[in-house]
Amino acid sequence: MDHDHASSNDATGTHREAAGIQREAARIRGGDAGIRREFVTVDDPRWTQCHASTLAVVDGVPVVAWFAGTREGTPDNRIRVARDGRMSTLDTGRAVAHWNPVLAAGPDGALWMFCKAGARISEWVTLVTRSYDGGATWEPVRELVPGDRSGGRGPVKNPPLLAPGGPRWLAPGSTEEWGERPRWDPFVDVSDDGGLSWTRSPIPVEHAALTGAGHIQPALWWGADGPVALMRSTEGRAYRSVSSDGGRTWTPAEPTGLPNNNSGLTAVALPSGRVACVHNPAAESWGSRCPLVVSLSDDDGLTWHAGPIVDDGAVSIDPAVPRLLNPITGTGFEPGDAGVVTSGVAEYSYPAAVVTSDHLFVTYTWQRRGIVLARLPLADLEPKTP
Incomplete structure (x- = not known):
């Protein structure tokens, strides 16, 4: 088979699929009536911007964390935690910027x-702590991989995955x-001892083709x-990789038809x-970074179709909170090693999700001014029975 020709056909197919999801995302309102949304926090005077929420549900109670400060990457950013209407700040003992909290139920039940x-x-260092009371109190913070200065170990945004039957724990990471020539690489950190030690397993990336x-x-x-593994990318589409040995090795990352805005x-x-x-489609x-939508796959992420809209800026979550609706002035992202600079106008982004018995819980950034918790009925996401 001619490899270049096959790649061209694959690219055409995935671009067509991505365009279809974008069209559907602009049209679909089905299931939206069942979505419940509420602010976890909004316009808090203790900070200017907040971002990168994470979510766990403990005994039916949502626990949400995020970072907040002047803007992404400034030294005053700290990790905030909300549970049952109460908010606290995680004490790490470090007077530097904090980023990307990730909550996860551990193999030890904590x-x-x-x-x-x-x-x-x-230059990221990964810190870790545990709570045995559902996020009310936390153990002293420690480094996940002591001495590692490679730009972060363990999960970078999404939670670790516990293998069926355990004890293997897979943490999705990246550097x-x-x-002048930025380079991003994904990997999976593997732990077979309950999170005490980790071995990094790379996801191969053909950088010359990007x-x-x-x-x-x-x-x-x-x-x-x-x-x-499904990955954020600079290529306009999400990329996918699979493992046939429980996460020890991974196939080279391949493009999907799922649109991705980096x-x-x-x-x-x-x-x-x-x-x-x-x-975001x-x-x-x-x-x-508008709208924020759900896409659905019945073949483990090979192909996708559009589902409900989570937020498109037209939804009033709280009539007392004004929306900044100007889609032109003040928008845009200035990315860099020190973080993204943005006004947050028209941004609904960076979601986290947890499945319960009857709902998909989602948290996301709302205009960098707040964090929203949305509850989507599973009945609107699962295949319809005849």
């Missing part, structure tokens, strides 16, 4: 929180090198034949085996 600390993305820096921030689920996405397996991905790097 609630784990991972986060990044450092002045620059390329970012900035400068127009941009690469892929980061994988989301993991356990598919029909093993773990699957912003964080999340993906979870639903009870039926269908996969739900929450993302723009198909260009640093593209629009």
